[in-house]
Every structure is written in C-alpha cells, then in structure tokens.
Amino acid sequence: MKIMHLGDLHIGKKINGHLLLDDQKFMIDQYIKIIDEKQFDVVIIAGDVYDRSIPSIEAIQLFEYFVKAVNVERNIPLFVVTGNHDGASRMMFGHQFFKDHAFYLNASIQQAFQPVALDDVHFYLVPYIDTDVAKYYFKDETLKTHGQVYQRIIEAISDVLDDTKQNVLVSHLFITGSETTDSEKELSIGTIDNVDVNMFKPFDLVLLGHLHHPFALTHDRVFYSGSMLKFSFSEVNQPKGYRYIEYINNEWKVQFVPIAPKTDMEHIVSDFDAIITKKVTPKNPNSYIKFELSGLHLTTDPMRRLKEMYPNTLELKPIVEAIDEVKAVVDVMNKTDFEIIASFYESFHQNPLSTHQVETIQRILKEVQHETD
C-alpha cells in the first residue's frame, strides 16, 4: 500500500494581502502528476484544507478540482480530516455522499471512532476537535486541554481497536516539543493545549497536520507532512513537499519528498543601498521576498523602489540600530536642547545639520523658550 500524506494546504491563503492561489494551483498540479507517477493507493490530507472557515469561492473550486482529479477521475480513495482553520460544519455538507466513492471527509467527533478499512489497514480519521465540543460530546467538564481531549478520544478508539489490523491515526494537532511558525493559528490561547506523543502507543502509524515543518517532530511512528507552501517568512528555510508512505512486508516506510514551488520565498537581511546597487541580490528575482534593511532613511519610498526591482516583495522591515538608541538615551542627560536635536539628526542622517537648519532650530528653540518663561 502506498500513501500520499499531505496536510495544511491552506487553500486561499494570503501573505500580506498577496493571494497564493496560483502557487497553490501549481502545487496541486504537481501532486496530481506525482500521484500518476507513483500510483498511490490512497491520498490523505491531515487538516487545514482551507485557510479560513468561510473559504472564497475560488478556494472551494480549487479544492474541488483536486478532489475531482484524485477521487472522481482516478478513483483513488481520499481521506480528509478538517483542521482548526477549516469550517468543519460547512465542509461536512454532503459527506455521506462522498464516502460512497471512498472520499472520507471527517469533520465531526462522531466520525472519529469508526475506522475506514483499506486492505488490512484501519484508518482512524480524527478531525481537529475543539475542547468545548469534546466536553459536550463526552459529557465531561474536566476536559480542559487538547492533551486531555485527544487522550480521551484515543482511549475511546482503543476500546474498539482491532489489534489484528494495522491501525493508522490521521489527525490535526500540536505535539509537544514541535517547533511552531507564524502561520500556524494557535489551537487555543491560555491553556496547556499541546499533546504528548506517548499517547499514540495504540497506533502503528500516526499521520498529522498542523505544524508546517515536516521535521517539527522526530519520531519513528509519528509524522507531520508539513504544509503545502511556505506560508510565512518564518518558514523560509523549511522544506515543503509530501510524505511518501509505503506499507510493505508488514513494515511502514516513511520518507519526506520535497517539491519545488512555483515561487520560492526569501528573507534578505541587508542594507538598502546594497540591494539597490545589486551588491546583494535574491537567489531568484521572482521570489516572495521579505527585506529587513538598514539605511532606509536615505529614501522616501523604499518599498516602491524595491518592488520596481523585485515585484514579489511582500514585506519590508527596517533594521533599527540598537547601539545608537542607547547612546542617544545616555547623551540626553548632559546636553542642551539644541545639542539633543542636532545629535538625533546626525545619528539618523549621518550628516551634520546645515547652517540654515542650525539657524532655524535655534530660532524655534528661542520662541519656545519665550513661551514657557
């Protein structure tokens, strides 16, 4: 059995207002190509199909394009759990029709306990479960953290689990010890909400979504697929692709396979002048770029000038020189008003005040002095 494990597609995602739909269409076409090459027996999406609970029509249509290609046209079973970004109740519409065609879209806690069997493998498809939903379902007010919720769900699964089968858990959650990035929505704030990897003992394999780094966790049976694309500049060094999983001779073999995106992402820390003069350049001029630059005070509209050179510039962050700040604070104590203004100007413009500027400032200071006397 060959499994393609995906997760965190976040279809419809925007970065700083830039819609990634074309990049996502490109990746989905790569997936389809790879599915044809590798002849997968099942495709799994471990949550966060969409980026928000009411996705755009274009996002819905792109997901349907993938579903149609995989499941309708190629007849490949497709297993999907909803993630914390997905609007589970909206996505659920029609799920009972989908499963007639081996498209299992699990979006509710009720669906967690009935495995989907494929040959000798039982797949438990557990969507992201909100603690309040779990409290209500189990009639148990003590369920306060996601750790407790998934502990309880796994206990309930363990009660019905068939040990003569291979049991695979598919879910969407944050495992203890994993790294996080900026584009992963917090599952909940103010509670200890991560999950201990040890609770997955009943399963032969655990395929997860939520964390965007495919190596956020290192474990012999528990795997993240990683996200479809670099969805924030904190993911700039993360590989993106899919997990290739094979069950052969009673053994699970899992590897991560990278896919090159349509547009890569770069984070460039430099000086504005070095960029403008092309002393420093991105690896690819079409990359999505976050510039973090010093020397920005030399121009009035640096973003415009950067976009002229690199149209996919998405973010510009100034480098504030911390040492200057400290110096300014210290100096203030022993300086006259004029000296403070002059040194502030100098530290920012790296040039002294002109004669005209000196005269103007002194005139204004005199007027202020007159008013406050």
Added chain:
Amino acid sequence: MKIMHLGDLHIGKKINGHLLLDDQKFMIDQYIKIIDEKQFDVVIIAGDVYDRSIPSIEAIQLFEYFVKAVNVERNIPLFVVTGNHDGASRMMFGHQFFKDHAFYLNASIQQAFQPVALDDVHFYLVPYIDTDVAKYYFKDETLKTHGQVYQRIIEAISDVLDDTKQNVLVSHLFITGSETTDSEKELSIGTIDNVDVNMFKPFDLVLLGHLHHPFALTHDRVFYSGSMLKFSFSEVNQPKGYRYIEYINNEWKVQFVPIAPKTDMEHIVSDFDAIITKKVTPKNPNSYIKFELSGLHLTTDPMRRLKEMYPNTLELKPIVEAIDEVKAVVDVMNKTDFEIIASFYESFHQNPLSTHQVETIQRILKEVQHETD
C-alpha cells in the same frame, strides 16, 4: 410517477430579525411525513434553498437533514436547482458525488442541457442564471435580459430534446404577468428581466420557483410551487404547501396541497386601544403579527405592550391620520404661537392643556419673545 414540487424554502430566513428556523424545521418534518404517506418517486426543489449566498451553519444543517431524510434514508431521487438567493458556486461543491445517489444539485449553466432521466421522463434542471454568466457562456453580448437568456437556454435544450419522451423543465425565474411580493429579491434591477411564458412550448411540464404565490401564474403546463412559508406580511393571504404532480396514463395531473404552518401570520389593521382592550384580537395569539394601528400617541412604548399580549408581534406601523395633518397645516396660518402649540397638543393627546401647562407655555413664549425683540 408521483412528484413533490417544492421551491423557495429560504432556509435561514429572518423577518424583522426573527429567525424562522424552527418554523422551517416544522415544515420540513411535514414534507417528510407527506413523502412517506404519498410515496413520491421524486422530490423537486425549484430554487432558493437558502435565503442567502453564505447560509448559516444551522441553515446548512437543516437542509442536510432534509436531504438525508429524503435521499439517503428513503432513497428517493432529489432534484434541486439553485435560485437567485443561493450561492450557487458554494453549493456546487460535491455535486458530482451527489448524483451517484440520484441527488441532482444543478447550480451551473453547464448542467442545464443534460437531462436527468427517470422512466420515460426527461428532467431539464436549469438553475437561476445570471445574465453575465449567460453572456460569457454563449459568448453573446446581446443577451441583456433574463427573457433573452432563458430563450437562448431553451433553444439550446430544444436542439437536444427527445420528443419521444416527456420533457419537464425545472427552473427558477419570474414569468410575465405573475404577482410579486416583498420577500422575492428582484432578479435584476433596471432591465426588463422577466420571461414570456410562451417560450416554454417545447416542454410538457414546467415546474418553477421564485414567485412565492402558488397561483401567481395560471397556466395549464407551467406551475409555481409557492414558497415554504409566508416570508413577508405581503404574503399573509397566500396559501403555502407543495405541488402534487402525477404522471398517469400519458397525462400530467397537477394540484396544489396546502400545509398548515407551525406559526401563522396575520396583518391586523385597527386602533391601539381596540387591541389593548381586546375588542380586536388575532385569529391565533401566537401568530406572527404585523399591527397597523391608529391611536399610538396614547402610550410611550406601544410595541412593548403589544408584545406582552402577543409575543410574536414582529412589526408595528402607525396609521397616520391624513385629515388632521391637513387641518393643522391650514390652521397655522391664522393662529398665534400659543394657539398653534395648544392645538398641536390637543390633536395628539385629545385633551386640552392644563392650567399649569398653559402658564408654562405662556411664560416660555414671553421669554422667547423677549430674546428675539
């Protein structure tokens, strides 16, 4: 063959902020009961399943409850076209899975030309089509009105239509000569957008949605189902129910069957005092009521008092006594300031001013006179 023809469910509809979901659940349960009694072979919904393009989760769940009951549990074919209130592109997700189970959800112009066959009957399920969509589809800029659009669609259907079958058109549109009410969204504004009934000649039967009155049109082959409920006070005298259609001995028999709602709707035109003293009462104290009342100036919070007696009061409209207005305007010309105030007070309170009021007004008028001199 026995057909239940429904339309304009408008699931999730609110009237003056009051959500009708409980009333709609009640009606859907009536439909299901009737389906069991009459043993329908197919259930048709001729558009406007929902009240808005992004329906609430509760509205989606109620529609799914109906779909599940009819199609999943009872295995009855279900044919649905989307209406102008529905978000067709969102609703389309999964439609290719639905039809495997004889649930045809047609939401795009592409789906209009391929009939669904049931025994010897071919059903053409044509959703509400926007003129811009039709322009693009037919590559024809001359399509400006809905009349032209449906003319063109019917021509295209006529080209493929099999005359040896019975051909039924299901659609959602406004036929010329029909009555309109407040709760029907205008299909488009500023264009001649209604459709001539004569263009339906190629069909043996036409089952429509959009107009909420089941008898908005009188024709031997073209029928509206009418809406699920009275959705505005302009529909207060309209019967609501479903169309019972039978094809027997090569003949179509069509009748309208009313269903009593959970909560009826009444429009009461009277005097506030007559309501409060129960000289006038609604037919049912639980009805949704629009009061249109005179004598409202006698109380400060008439809506609160009406709701105490009739909690489902949804609207209160004052009856403005036109004759008094005219008299007041005329009289102003020949009266002193004091006389104007006194007669204004009297006409509203139907009592003369008290001595204290007279003194106060005269004192204030004197002060004003003093200021302006």
